[in-house]
Amino acid sequence: MKRYRIGQIVPSSNTTMETEIPGMLRAREMVRPERFTFHSSRMRMKHVNKEELAAMDAESDRCARELGDARVDVIGYACLVAIMSMGHGYHRASQERLTSVVKAEGAETHVVNSAGALVDGVKVMGAKRIAVLTPYMKPLTDMVVSYLENEGLQVVDRVSLEISNNLDVGAHDPKRLPGIVAGMNFSDCDAIVLSACVQMPSLPVISQVEALTRKPVITAAVATTYAMLERLGLERIVPGAGALLSGAY
Template sequence: MTTYRIGQIVPSSNTTMETEIPAMLRAREAILPDRFTLHSSRMRMKKVTKEELAAMDADSDRCALELSDAKVDVLGYACLVAIMSMGKGYHLTSQDRLHRVTVDNGAPAPVITSAGALVDGLHEMGAKKIALICPYMKPLAQLVIDYIEDQGIEVEDSIALEIPDNIEVGRRDPAAPAEIAAGLKTANVDVIVASACVQMPSLASLPLIEAKYGLPSVSAAACTTHFMLKSLGLDPTAPNAGAILS
């Protein structure tokens, strides 16, 4: 039995990544021998605006440095829209820069951004057209759509809930996306993204959506977990966490 240290770079107002990722890993521990400890460093952000997101992202280097002091085995950058609002393809820049921080601190660790994990997960699943749910105001939601489409995946339909307060996003019912999905046009899509935001809870919705709509369902959090496990050389499996971890 091996214990792995999971590091998370988390917006200061985020409450969901430290809930859903541990839940997925604990469910995995029930069926596989690997064990995990979780460790976070926070960067300030209260309102989901482009200005606050940019200021927050500038603080991510400090978080990577702090987590590398703990010799974590992998780092997850837990804010999708912060990365996507910085320009198309920015997840690659962020991952490389933060990895260099860990290398320079003598504790090299792979870095998984939730933005990169979502698009890479959709590619891994062979998705060409998707429908997604997100909590963002419409201008930020459009940035997310444009970013995903720049990665070669068409967003056939979307629902933006327009919730600017990040704390309120984290208080939403994790089963709500399964009901909201009824408003999506899904006739031509390959995958439903139950939450294109790591702060909007959706873990409980993933199996519900798959059962109700007969389509694979993923979330940014589930995709992040998938690629953190792969980066550790582990089977990317967790029960009841949607198609990407099935």
Template sequence: METEIPAMLTAHALAHGTRFTFHSSRMRMKTVAKEELAAMDGESDRCALELTDARVDVLGYACLVAIMSMGRGYHRVSQERLQGRTAENGAPAPVITSAGALVDALPVIGAKRIALVAPYMKPLTKLVIDYIEQEGVEVADWRALEIPDNIAVGRHDPENLPGIVAGMDTGNVDAIVLSACVQMPSLPVIAKVEAMTGKPVVTAAAATTYAMLKALGLKTAVPGAGALLSGAY
């Protein structure tokens, strides 16, 4: 969230003459486990209040699996509650969750069957798959990289991803979710995987950026960020 989304917004600024400022407030989490994720989500109201003190125009909730591990459809509950916090603080602003952004982005590009790569342990990855499938998208093939440490997730080399995708069955999917996690880097290889597979590639970070740009009423075209941000949607 603090690396790839600013990179995409910077690319947007260069392409379209927009200007962005970036503000963050942290929900603590070290190990990507269900208990820590639930505790982390409990801090989201505080973060929304802190960020609206800066009178921001849109808020992004960074952790996809924190939302999805709270139960089916929880992104709608979270977004509504946090938007309520922004209004209570006298600075109403739309709230984008990366979980909601991803499941909303897939129908935009016409994806009904996907292949997915996630850094999580297998039980959490299966929760993510169940959440996405409950939203009407079939996960035809998937890989769980089983990286429990959140810092290690952020340090995973994106250059490993094309090789991982090459070992997956992507022939009958409509799109590839190259990173179902805003913490796992993927932006540098989105174009490479699209060229390699001939499929549109979406990531949690790209979907969040798309949703933020839509909420701000800005052009949804970011060079090098994949099909969703090509400007076609």
């Protein structure tokens, strides 16, 4: 039985990534032998706006160093919109920089981020046309859509819940999501991004939305978990976490 240390760089007001990612990996422990521990470092952010996101991202190097000190096996930068707000393709620059930061501290630690993980996860499933649900204000959702389309994806429909306070995003009831998705134009899409935000809870209803829509469902948290397992060289399978973690990919 091998144990892996999972590190997360988390916005200070995020209350979801430290429940959903451990929840998925604990579920995996029921069907696979590997075991996981969880370790976080936080960046200050309360409101989801461009100014606070930029200030928060500037703290990510410090967080990477702290997690490197713990010699975690993989680090997940858990804020999709912070990465995407920094400009097209920034997930690659951020990942490269933070990898260099931890290596400079003597740690051989893999680094992923939720923005790049979502882009890659959608492509792993072979999806090109997607419907996207976000908690963001419309200008931030437009920015996310622009980022995804710059990566070669086509967003056929989007919904913005327009929640600016990050604690309120984390308090959004996931049971509302199936009804919201039911009102979206998803018939002509290849996959549904149920939550393009690692703070908006969605894990409990992924299977329900897949059954409702008959479409594969992915979330930022699911994609981040997939990316972490991939970097660790582990089988990408988690019961109840949707198509990407079904073992088919």
